[in-house]
Amino acid sequence: xTQGYKPVRDSGTFxxxxxxxxxxxDPEVGEVEILDYVxxxxxGVLVNPMVVDGQIYGGLAQGIGTALYEEMPFDNSGQPLATxxxxxxxxxxxxxxAARLDHMETPSPYTQFGVKGIGEGxxxxxxxxxxxxxxxxxxxxxxxxxxxxxxxxRVVAAVLAARTSGRSAA
Amino acid sequence: MKPVPFSYERPRDLxxxxxxxxxxxxxxxxxxxxxxLGPMLNLRLVQPELVVDxxxxxxxxxxxxxxxxxxxxxxxxxxxxxxxxxxxxxxxxMPGVAANIAYRAVRNRGTIGGSLSHADPAxxxxxxxxxxxxxxxxxxxxxxxSMAIEAFVVGALESALxxxxxxxxxxxxxxxxxxxxxxxxxxxxxxxxxHAIGALLVDPAAAAARVVIGAIDTAPIVxxxxxxxxxxxxxxxxxxxxxARAADALLVKAGIDDAAQRHIHVSVxxxxxxxxxx
Amino acid sequence: MTAIVLNVNRRAVEVQAxxxxxxxxxxxxxxxxxxxxxxxxxxxxxxxxxxLDGVPARSCITYAVACEGADVTTIEGxxxxxxxxxxxxxxxxxxALQCGYCTPGMLVSARDLVLRLPDADERRxxxxxxxxxxxxxxxxxxxxxxxxxIAARRGRNIGPQADGGRIHLGPAGSGRAMSGHDDQPxxxxxxxxxxxxxxxxxxxxxxxxxANVLDQSFTLPYMPAKVFAMxxxxxxxxxxxxxxxxxxxxxxxxxxxxxxxxxGPIVAAFEGAARVERDPAALTGRIIGIGTDxxxxxxxxxxxxxxxxxxxxxxxTAVELSIGYTLTGMLAQIGRPGLVRDLxxxxxxxxxxxxxxxxxxxxxxxxxxxxxxxLSIISDVLRARVARILGRVFAGRGGAE
Numbered sequence: 001x002t003q004g005y006k007p008v009r010d011s012g013t014f015x016x017x018x019x020x021x022x023x024x025x026d027p028e029v030g031e032v033e034i035l036d037y038v039x040x041x042x043x044g045v046l047v048n049p050m051v052v053d054g055q056i057y058g059g060l061a062q063g064i065g066t067a068l069y070e071e072m073p074f075d076n077s078g079q080p081l082a083t084x085x086x087x088x089x090x091x092x093x094x095x096x097x098a099a100r101l102d103h104m105e106t107p108s109p110y111t112q113f114g115v116k117g118i119g120e121g122x123x124x125x126x127x128x129x130x131x132x133x134x135x136x137x138x139x140x141x142x143x144x145x146x147x148x149x150x151x152x153x154r155v156v157a158a159v160l161a162a163r164t165s166g167r168s169a170a
Numbered sequence: 171m172k173p174v175p176f177s178y179e180r181p182r183d184l185x186x187x188x189x190x191x192x193x194x195x196x197x198x199x200x201x202x203x204x205x206x207l208g209p210m211l212n213l214r215l216v217q218p219e220l221v222v223d224x225x226x227x228x229x230x231x232x233x234x235x236x237x238x239x240x241x242x243x244x245x246x247x248x249x250x251x252x253x254x255x256x257x258x259x260x261x262x263x264m265p266g267v268a269a270n271i272a273y274r275a276v277r278n279r280g281t282i283g284g285s286l287s288h289a290d291p292a293x294x295x296x297x298x299x300x301x302x303x304x305x306x307x308x309x310x311x312x313x314x315x316s317m318a319i320e321a322f323v324v325g326a327l328e329s330a331l332x333x334x335x336x337x338x339x340x341x342x343x344x345x346x347x348x349x350x351x352x353x354x355x356x357x358x359x360x361x362x363x364x365h366a367i368g369a370l371l372v373d374p375a376a377a378a379a380r381v382v383i384g385a386i387d388t389a390p391i392v393x394x395x396x397x398x399x400x401x402x403x404x405x406x407x408x409x410x411x412x413x414a415r416a417a418d419a420l421l422v423k424a425g426i427d428d429a430a431q432r433h434i435h436v437s438v439x440x441x442x443x444x445x446x447x448x
Numbered sequence: 449m450t451a452i453v454l455n456v457n458r459r460a461v462e463v464q465a466x467x468x469x470x471x472x473x474x475x476x477x478x479x480x481x482x483x484x485x486x487x488x489x490x491x492x493x494x495x496x497x498x499x500l501d502g503v504p505a506r507s508c509i510t511y512a513v514a515c516e517g518a519d520v521t522t523i524e525g526x527x528x529x530x531x532x533x534x535x536x537x538x539x540x541x542x543x544a545l546q547c548g549y550c551t552p553g554m555l556v557s558a559r560d561l562v563l564r565l566p567d568a569d570e571r572r573x574x575x576x577x578x579x580x581x582x583x584x585x586x587x588x589x590x591x592x593x594x595x596x597x598i599a600a601r602r603g604r605n606i607g608p609q610a611d612g613g614r615i616h617l618g619p620a621g622s623g624r625a626m627s628g629h630d631d632q633p634x635x636x637x638x639x640x641x642x643x644x645x646x647x648x649x650x651x652x653x654x655x656x657x658x659a660n661v662l663d664q665s666f667t668l669p670y671m672p673a674k675v676f677a678m679x680x681x682x683x684x685x686x687x688x689x690x691x692x693x694x695x696x697x698x699x700x701x702x703x704x705x706x707x708x709x710x711x712g713p714i715v716a717a718f719e720g721a722a723r724v725e726r727d728p729a730a731l732t733g734r735i736i737g738i739g740t741d742x743x744x745x746x747x748x749x750x751x752x753x754x755x756x757x758x759x760x761x762x763x764x765t766a767v768e769l770s771i772g773y774t775l776t777g778m779l780a781q782i783g784r785p786g787l788v789r790d791l792x793x794x795x796x797x798x799x800x801x802x803x804x805x806x807x808x809x810x811x812x813x814x815x816x817x818x819x820x821x822x823l824s825i826i827s828d829v830l831r832a833r834v835a836r837i838l839g840r841v842f843a844g845r846g847g848a849e
Contacts, residue, residue, distance in 0.1 A: 094360040
């Protein structure tokens with residue numbers, strides 16, 4: 001027999017999180033390295049903390065992919081241009097940092113045990129956190145990137161454009 | 171995906187391999203480790219009628235020092251070089267390059283001759299070996315010929331190999347004790363193809379330098395007398411004398427019209443220069 | 449089918465398989481060893497990593513027939529392996545897998561790291577695992593698990609495996625076959641002998657916006673009027689384009705033909721038609737073409753515009769070319785557009801050289817690579833196919849594969 005559980009109010013129970021990234025950007029080569037990454041997540045009462053951590057770390061890796069690597073380009077007739085894993089880059093073990101993770105446990109009033117949804121909860125915030133960190137690093141050069149993934153070519157092109165337009169303080 | 175059906179032959183020696191290649195009149199492909207050809211076969215980008223597997227040929231698995239230079243058979247793998255199963259005359263330069271090619275599982279089968287034959291501009295050996303001043307010997311039923319790496323690579327995936335000809339060996343000259351080596355590449359992620367490679371062999375004692383700018387979507391830029399990149403003179407202060415504008419001019423001349431791309435190439439070459447000076 | 453003899457998990461097996469059967473498909477489909485997983489099937493994801501003569505190799509891009517006589521160890525063959533027992537326990541403890549798809553390949557690579565690099569720090573472990581993609585765990589538990597096994601072995605003073613696990617030179621798994629193994633060449637299935645002669649030329653050639661545009665120019669030492677006249681000679685122009693052959697007599701407005709291009713080992717033969725427009729007053733022209741390559745299921749559209757500009761007081765001509773093209777299908781979807789641009793540049797350079805030679809009365813360059821000589825190579829392939837089919841029929845082993 002399989003038994004399920006459904007909360008009385010089942011419009012979703014959301015967990016909340018804050019992500020902080022420290023990055024190093026090489027403006028000449030365009031490489032971005034994540035030096036430190038901290039996540040604090042409030043998933044309500046944690047039923048199995050090990051599985052919750054796994055979901056958040058896994059989500060982080062996907063979010064890093066969105067921020068720095070993964071792109072599905074199309075040409076102007078709709079032709080997909082990245083159809084292999086040699087073109088569509090997934091982060092590997094060297095692209096994902098050993099992130100630090102902490103939890104708050106604010107119980108949900110709407111569920112038994114006070115649990116909240118946590119599935120791959122780490123995936124949403126990284127593009128914003130990383131892009132903000134990159135832009136903070138490049139601020140003295142007068143550069144702000146508004147497109148993900150933040151590729152070496154996009155970084156260098158933006159740095160050169162800022163230099164040419166004289167926006168750079170350096 | 172799976173490859174289209176092909177016939178398969180495992181020749182007993184190099185001569186029978188060359189005969190099969192000649193008889194196929196262009197419808198055969200040589201396979202060694204298969205680390206470049208395998209993906210292309212699986213994606214059906216390449217659809218040969220016949221695959222001639224040379225991976226078992228002992229005569230292409232030699233590695234020896236002959237007349238002061240290292241002669242590596244075409245079937246020597248990246249891992250063979252990385253692990254030191256072959257001698258090294260480059261004082262660590264070649265093992266260092268080998269260790270950073272793709273991934274270990276690929277290096278255990280991928281061969282130096284296969285990598286050169288494939289002539290992918292983004293691959294390591296065509297740039298590194300050009301900087302080291304290496305040569306290749308090519309063999310066909312008509313005989314043997316030898317040429318510098320920079321002459322061998324003609325363009326993207328395009329080598330000087332004639333139909334019926336295969337890479338037999340790579341000849342690497344010994345690196346002088348006074349010669350500095352620098353090799354840098356930028357890859358979007360570890361093990362990926364590089365989008366910029368800089369390689370140089372600088373010998374201030376001999377006032378000589380070879381510089382390579384690679385991974386430029388076509389044959390690498392090889393400067394065999396690189397004084398122009400160091401203010402006209404190669405000396406101990408070559409790091410200070412490196413002229414980024416001269417490097418940029420070479421890239422413009424090679425038809426790289428994207429300024430950001432050129433900037434990345436020059437910066438990666440600068441890294442290699444700094445590494446050589448360190 | 450060929451009989452392939454291998455040692456899989458210390459057991460000698462002899463199984464019939466096609467030469468194109470990957471080692472991964474061989475162990476999965478023929479031997480039911482489904483612990484080896486297939487992810488990308490082009491050597492990137494690492495899920496299919498197995499041990500070949502004791503060292504890790506990608507079984508998706510290694511053909512079983514090429515491993516004849518070799519020792520293959522899949523995840524199933526490592527049940528009793530002491531390092532793998534430690535790694536399995538560590539993976540369980542550290543929550544190093546969620547869906548488990550990458551795990552067999554990850555464990556094989558991890559075992560190699562543990563044996564080969566007993567001093568590896570976290571960075572080296574990450575580099576060592578970088579050829580195995582995981583979409584679930586963020587690698588946190590995997591790296592911790594490998595770190596803990598390495599630390600435990602270091603505590604027991606276990607040194608590195610000698611020689612990186614290999615003594616012989618050359619590709620892992622090679623050189624174990626009986627020497628001189630010599631199968632009958634097998635006929636290739638699905639030959640399309642008639643394909644080349646069916647007309648695929650479309651009736652209407654539409655305008656389009658090219659995805660890629662390449663501007664090239666070259667100079668010819670002839671007056672613009674003479675060059676413009678030369679450009680009207682479609683047969684002559686076609687003879688200067690490497691790999692181009694005409695499939696029907698051209699009219700001034702329309703041409704049907706094929707172009708065979710080669711990018712390294714990739715060969716495509718696009719068959720189709722083009723419409724030709726010319727403006728004698730402005731000394732400009734345009735060729736809009738469309739073609740398909742049946743082998744790769746790829747198609748291309750091209751829009752070549754030329755403009756002739758007088759040089760040296762009208763004695764010479766600058767030919768300004770704008771080459772626009774759009775590729776669709778498999779050939780377009782490998783995202784290395786730079787390689788195609790390099791090919792286009794080389795084709796234009798050959799075209800310019802041939803044009804110059806033709807106008808000065810010399811034949812197109814004889815030393816052009818045989819592969820690019822279009823018609824001759826196509827007929828070579830056809831000849832080989834006919835011979836092969838006849839061989840098959842007479843040998844009475846049709847469809848042997």
